[in-house]
Amino acid sequence: MTGISRELQSIEVELAAIDQRKAELLDRQSQLAAQRQHSIIPSISAPDHSALTTLQKVELFINLFQGREDIYALRWENKQGRSGYSVACANEWQQGICNKPKVKCGECSHRAYLPLDKQAVYDHLSGKKTIGLYPLSTEDQCWLLAADFDKADWQQAVTAFRQACENWDISCATERSRSGNGAHVWIFFEQAIAAKDARRLGFALLDKAMEQHAGLSFESYDRLFPNQDTMPAGGFGNLIALPLQSLPRKSGNSAFINEHFQPYPDQWGYLASVLKVSAKHLYECLGRGSADNGSNVKHLPIADVKPWERSIPVAKAQISGCPEVLELVLANKLYLPIAPLPQALVARIKRIASFSNPVFFKTQALRFSTNGIPRFICLAEIEQGYLALPRGCLDEVAALLEEQSINVDMEDKRSSGQRLKDIKFLGSCAKTRRGLSPISVNMTSVCCRRPPLLEKRW
Structure with missing residues (x-):
């Protein structure tokens, strides 16, 4: 046996040993994750949780899903099957008062928005109505962060995002969407947090999730709630449908699910066990994320971030397994x-x-x-x-x-094409272009960048 053959055989043996060790570690990881889940959630079907009164359930729900209390959105569906959400108003469709759709709700002088109170939450949980939350307050703060995953690979994306949360000791709750073809991952805060910082946490977690599931779409960065850093002029910010909707729950949707994407037997017991993230821990995670990607941008408002710092940072650390x-x-x-x-x-x-x-x-x-x-x-x-x-x-x-x-x-694999004979370029640069350096004809690949205000013709 030659030296090369012996080395190849040795490499195969080592790779087999590595695969076996990897399998053992993955199995141990699953065991530890299960033990940790049981330690965080001692008994999701404990009698004290299942015996919660209706009022206690409503209060628990309000304690977690906090947003604007002066308004909420109401889901509607017409005879043609179209559906959507609109802000709940006491004068909606009142003859002689409501002028929708000619007059927008925000511009109506007769608007009488309904508050998000215990009765509204009870009606939502009991199935009388389906409501949506406006998470962004008028002070540009929020009490929660939600990431929406609705692509074909939503399960892999959710798994990667949950793993990123676990790596940073961030408690999160995953809710299967109303349709069953997606999920919301919720993170709750102990106090009102600046929306820009909550969203930066979401971006950092998505960065980490993308390292585990590279197929995660960049569109996920646009599917965070609240969807804005600041309140848009004349609006309420984006809304998000609240979970535990009565009718979809009968099909296992709009319910909280475990890592195997199965609904928890006791939804209220699970919600009672969800931990909130402190402001201190949030900013520790933001600092850790900035250090990981090499960014010097800390807790700056978007207006203070330089244009060249807004691009997606590319980390420089070595990656194993290349x-x-x-x-x-x-x-x-x-x-x-x-x-x-x-x-x-x-x-x-x-x-x-x-x-x-x-x-x-x-x-x-x-x-x-x-x-x-x-x-x-x-x-x-x-x-x-x-x-x-x-x-x-x-x-x-x-x-x-x-x-x-x-x-x-x-x-x-590029096509060399066919050279055209007796062809000459008779054009000339405009006066404003004559000072520009000519592009080398020897280049095989050129990337041209044109500033937005530069004329398109040359």
């Missing part, structure tokens, strides 16, 4: 195989092809609604087991792989 060699394919895009890459590295590569949306920050600075405006724009896509990026990202991707001690094996 391959020694990676084959890249350069075609219409830059393709990287996902299978040999750790999830954390895939997440970092995706960030290279992502950038902050200036329209979002401009709209937010004007205190307008950012609904439907993505905070981040990601040009990375996953296609048939490959991570596809714009070819202009090649240099940054190569630098990142070099930092991780990964050798690149490039395969050029």
